[in-house]
Amino acid sequence: MFLNRFLGLVVVSLIVTGCQTAPESLPEKKPTIKANPGTVVAEAKTAQVDAVTPLKPSELDDVWQRIRIQLQFSDSSHPDVQKRIAWYLTHPNYMEEISRRAAPYLYHIVTEVENRDLPIELALMPLIESDFDASAYSHKHASGLWQLTPSIAKYFKVKITPWYDGRQDVVDSTRAALDFMEYLYKRFDGDWYHAIAAYNIGEGRVLQAIARNKKQGKSTDFFSLKLPSQTKQYVPKLLAAAQLLKHQKMIFPAIKNEQAIATLPVTGAVILADKAKWQELEELNHGVIRYPAVIDAPHIVVPKDQQASYQTLLANQKSNDYSQWQHYTVKRGDSLSVIAKNYKVTVSQLKTFNNLKTNTIRIGQKLILPQLADQQIEYKVKSGDSLWKIAKQYKVSITKLKQWNNLSRDSLRVGEKLTVFISNS
Structure with a gap:
């Protein structure tokens, strides 16, 4: 699956989705990398360069x-x-945009790959999957840097609720994606090209393509398999980027080799x-769907160099400060379950918010409910409308508009209703 996007002057589709089906079982233990036709140690030339500059990965600046x-x-x-290498070389601005987007995340991803003793090439997969766009959302409902589908996310215990989507969180999604890659490596008997495909x-x-080639007496290496065109190009895109980086044939704008987030x-x-203060964090927390209402999220991501100040800010956040919360008056026919459903929270959360010991509520009782904005409206799509036009009208981002309404497509249907949250600040 491809996710089209514009990167500077580049108008090329580079993104393909993650796997469509959940694995049958998890590996019992972490696999050990072994040599195979798709995993070969770098050539002697690179080894000679390393001998001249015997720096450890952690000692490099980039x-x-x-x-x-x-x-x-x-x-x-x-x-x-080779065709993909040629494309990269004729689009030098592409890597500038990639480095800008990857800057907050790449150190974390590389560290996680290294900690698992996996091929470092896997750290380049978000480049192929999403162009390092943490908010990327495909028409197949794959989402985030690693383009995890809902089924894969659920299998690998990534939380997805109306308030939080861990697929768009760099920590949760990277863990799940690497868990999945370890599973696939074992599933395909140590062939990384098959696992990546x-x-x-x-x-x-x-597996079907491999079985078909075996039956016909053909080679089962990746390039000999009959696979959909998007997959046939997927592995070459990764290999091309890796070769360009390895031989330094293209400029990859430097990213500091230090922890950028916490x-x-x-x-x-x-x-x-403090809405203004927390808006500074929005770009690092795409997983928090209804910012600044942080519900169901296990954590928030902050710049490493500001960790202490944000920690203090969070600690000083009064749990009983309901100035940003919506006040709701119980009406006839209401129940906790009905109210919870209408406001996309659980009954348990609703009881916690209001310090309720039982499920009993009475007409006229005041409840507080999470509300991320000063106003919530239902917008009915008219002829000539577009996501860009609606987002501009209400001064919100297209990304959030799609996220609020669980939209994977860019087109709208006349008569369709969209939820829009508006802040007066």
Whole structure:
């Protein structure tokens, strides 16, 4: 699956989705990398360079170079790889945008890959999956840096609720994606090309292609398999990017080789009082769907160099400050379950918010409910409307408009109703 996007002057579709089906079972233990036709140690030339500059990955100044000296996959002369290399070289601005987007996340991703002793090439997968766009959302409902589908996210225990989507959180999504890759590596007997292809199209399709080639007496290496065109191009895109980085044939604008982000745990439900201050964090917390209402999120992501100040700000957030919360008066026919459903919270959360010991409520009783904005409206799509036009009208982002309404498409239907949250601040 492809996710089209504009990167500077580049108008090319590069994004393909993650696997469509959940795995059958988790690996019992972390696999050990072994050599196979798709995993070969870098050539002697690179080893000679490393001998001249014997720096450890952690000692380098640039995360891209930290990746470069650890690249393992062999170079490929396959036409699909060479074609993709040529494309990259004719679009130098592409990597500038990629580095800008990757800057907050790449150090964390690389560290997680290294901690698992996985091929460092896997750290480049968000480049192929989402162009390092944490808010990316595909027409197949795959989402985030790693383009996890709902089924894969659920299988690997990534929380998705009306208030939080862990697929768009760098910490939760990276953990799940690497768990999935470890599973696929074991499933495909240590062949990383097969595993990476399966991440894109699903393990069933790759297994069928392998079985078909075996039956016909053909080779079962990745380039010999009959797979959908998007998957046939998926692995070459990754290999091409890796080869360009390894041989330094293209500029990858430097990203500091240091931790850029930190997480602060969140317990319960919080509506952040200082909207202006917390808006600074919105770009790091795409998983928080109804910002600044932080509900169901296990943490918030903050800049590492501001961790202490945000920790203090969060600690000083009064749990009984309901100035940003909506006040609701119980009406005839109401119940906790009805109110909870209408406001997309659980009964348990509703009771916690209001310090209720039982499920009994009475007409006229005042309740507080999470509300992320000063006004919530239902907008009915008219002829000539577009997401861009509606977002501009209400001064909200297209990303949030789609997220609030669980939209994976860019088109709208006349008569369709959209929920829009408006802040007066």
